[in-house]
Amino acid sequence: MSYQFSDIKSLGDKSYFGLSISNAEGKFAPFSRYVFLTDYAEDFEAVWSIEPGGNGRIDKDYDYVSTNRKANLSFKLPAKNVAEAKENLDFCSKLAKTVYGSYSREDELTIFGNSRYRYNGANITNKVKFGNLIRNELCFFTDFSFTPNIDAGVFEYNGQEIGLVGPNGGPPRTVGQTQTSHFSNDKGPDGLISETGYVYHDNKGDVYPKEVSVTISVIVLHNYPLGFGGPRRPGKPLKWAENKNRDWPHGTGPTYPVPSYMSSNPVPPPPDGERRRDEAEGVEIDGKKYMVDGNGNITIAD
Amino acid sequence: MTTPYSRPIYIDAVGIGGFAAAREYILTFTHIETGHSVSFPAAIQSFSDTHTAEISDKVFADRMDPLISQASTGRKISLTFKVLNASVKEARHNEQSINMLIQMMYPKLRANGKASIGSFIKISGFNMLKDSPTEKSATCLVNKINYSLNIDEGFITPNTEECHPVSITINLSAEAIVPDVPKDSPSPIPTNYPSY
Numbered sequence: 053m054s055y056q057f058s059d060i061k062s063l064g065d066k067s068y069f070g071l072s073i074s075n076a077e078g079k080f081a082p083f084s085r086y087v088f089l090t091d092y093a094e095d096f097e098a099v100w101s102i103e104p105g106g107n108g109r110i111d112k113d114y115d116y117v118s119t120n121r122k123a124n125l126s127f128k129l130p131a132k133n134v135a136e137a138k139e140n141l142d143f144c145s146k147l148a149k150t151v152y153g154s155y156s157r158e159d160e161l162t163i164f165g166n167s168r169y170r171y172n173g174a175n176i177t178n179k180v181k182f183g184n185l186i187r188n189e190l191c192f193f194t195d196f197s198f199t200p201n202i203d204a205g206v207f208e209y210n211g212q213e214i215g216l217v218g219p220n221g222g223p224p225r226t227v228g229q230t231q232t233s234h235f236s237n238d239k240g241p242d243g244l245i246s247e248t249g250y251v252y253h254d255n256k257g258d259v260y261p262k263e264v265s266v267t268i269s270v271i272v273l274h275n276y277p278l279g280f281g282g283p284r285r286p287g288k289p290l291k292w293a294e295n296k297n298r299d300w301p302h303g304t305g306p307t308y309p310v311p312s313y314m315s316s317n318p319v320p321p322p323p324d325g326e327r328r329r330d331e332a333e334g335v336e337i338d339g340k341k342y343m344v345d346g347n348g349n350i351t352i353a354d
Numbered sequence: 355m356t357t358p359y360s361r362p363i364y365i366d367a368v369g370i371g372g373f374a375a376a377r378e379y380i381l382t383f384t385h386i387e388t389g390h391s392v393s394f395p396a397a398i399q400s401f402s403d404t405h406t407a408e409i410s411d412k413v414f415a416d417r418m419d420p421l422i423s424q425a426s427t428g429r430k431i432s433l434t435f436k437v438l439n440a441s442v443k444e445a446r447h448n449e450q451s452i453n454m455l456i457q458m459m460y461p462k463l464r465a466n467g468k469a470s471i472g473s474f475i476k477i478s479g480f481n482m483l484k485d486s487p488t489e490k491s492a493t494c495l496v497n498k499i500n501y502s503l504n505i506d507e508g509f510i511t512p513n514t515e516e517c518h519p520v521s522i523t524i525n526l527s528a529e530a531i532v533p534d535v536p537k538d539s540p541s542p543i544p545t546n547y548p549s550y
Contacts, residue, residue, distance in 0.1 A: 065514070066514070067511045067514060068511060068514065068517065069514055069515055069517065089503075089505055090505060091502075091503075091505060092502070092503040092505065093500060093501065093502040093503070094500070094501040094502075095498060095499070095500050095501075096456050096459045096498065096499045096500075096501070097459075097497065097498045098459045098472065098495075098496060098497055098498070100472065100495060100497070104408075104425055104426070106425070107423060107424065107425050107426075108424070108425070108426070109425070109426050110426060110427075110532045110542045110543060111426075111531055111532055112426065114472070114495055115472075116461050116469060116471060116472020116473075117472075118469070119459045119460050119461075183515055183516065183517050184449075184515060184516045184517060184518075185517070277463060277467050278460045279460040279461045279462060279463040279469065280385075280387070280388050280390075280457075280460070280461070280462045280463065281462050281463045281464075281465075281470070282463030282464070282465070282467050283463075283465055283466060283467045286465065289388070289462060290356070290357075290358060290359070290388045290389070290390065292457060293463050299449070299450055299453055300453060300457070301453060301456060302449050302452070302453055303449075303515070303516060304446040304449050304450055304516070305446065305512060305513060305515075305516045308446045308450075310450070311359060311361065311450060311454070312359060313359040313390065
């Protein structure tokens with residue numbers, strides 16, 4: 053986890069979970085941060101194909117299609133010093149990137165000599181971990197909204213020079229340069245600068261917000277069966293299909309027992325020479341073949 | 355497991371459960387296809403029941419009033435209730451209960467993993483949502499469940515990977531299904547349908 057103000061970090065380490073983003077294919081380094089949650093909601097939408105009946109018919113024909121899970125998170129990222137404000141912006145930059153599609157560069161150039169890119173489709177390999185609410189699930193990011201709260205104030209540049217000469221005999225350093233240097237080299241209660249003392253920076257023309265509001269929306273994708281019965285529950289049509297002895301969708305801790313219909317059963321291996329259809333064939337999405345292995349985990353075929 | 359799982363409300367000395375049980379203010383959701391059921395104290399925040407005639411109307415020159423042909427009548431339900439947690443144990447119990455309600459939005463699966471059949475959900479325990487004066491329940495097609503944390507009311511955090519809000523709002527949007535009628539009924543709409 054990147055730098056966060058020590059009070060927030062120690063409180064988070066003791067009592068809370070951060071928002072962590074990673075990529076199942078390792079396209080970027082995982083990043084996470086403790087956030088100040090302001091809103092959290094999930095929608096579970098059942099999609100039914102509803103055929104209208106004839107005139108006067110009481111009920112229509114309802115055909116179940118699927119159920120979709122969407123989550124919306126809003127949170128604030130406050131900053132008590134310049135370093136934290138910069139880290140907040142860096143976190144937001146990384147989050148914003150997740151909304152964009154997946155591209156790869158082709159060897160061949162365009163007729164103008166520019167690189168040619170291939171669109172690989174939606175970015176569906178990002179994973180979100182947010183404690184017991186979103187438990188390291190694959191997520192497609194549909195929205196990212198970033199709003200610096202200007203009224204909360206900003207950290208500004210300070211070009212006022214200190215003394216007559218610099219540390220190495222050069223021109224004197226500015227307040228912003230001095231605070232940035234001290235914070236990098238010797239911060240702390242007994243150091244050259246305290247955590248709350250870093251309030252000016254040395255990037256002329258830039259301001260760093262003291263508070264940022266962020267909203268993200270994701271569609272949660274599940275790489276295991278959802279429903280009752282199914283291939284992992286042979287002969288047990290009333291039990292939850294995942295068969296992992298864990299709560300779903302939200303966790304209740306490692307020690308709290310799961311209800312009996314969620315408890316796991318050993319799954320008999322398929323007969324020799326036979327594999328389940330999903331294992332054998334896999335599913336192709338955006339040019340990649342997703343296979344389900346014997347443990348029910350999704351793998352991406354080369 | 356051959357019998358459906360029935361999950362009761364959580365009752366202790368301090369939570370809302372005892373109060374709800376004493377007055378039978380209990381909302382119960384039953385997944386029709388599996389028979390699983392889950393109950394919550396009926397801390398209902400809002401409810402609306404809208405009956406809409408589905409019509410196509412046409413107008414003609416020099417003819418007053420439209421010509422109406424009615425296909426059917428739809429009944430849309432919106433129900434919002436709160437789930438309140440006064441202890442870690444109650445929070446975990448309620449989280450599993452909400453999980454179960456959410457799971458009811460999912461179908462029964464075939465052996466190959468494909469959806470076999472979606473399920474209607476029977477909602478019982480609220481006297482203004484019932485199919486008849488004697489049947490205090492209504493069978494619905496639930497389109498959407500919204501699970502929303504009431505952040506300002508605080509959290510219970512038993513460990514670093516677990517966080518339960520003190521208050522959760524659940525909103526359901528559903529279409530009510532008209533119940534079957536006896537063979538000798540004069541109308542396909544039950545005599546006392548709907549009842550409030």
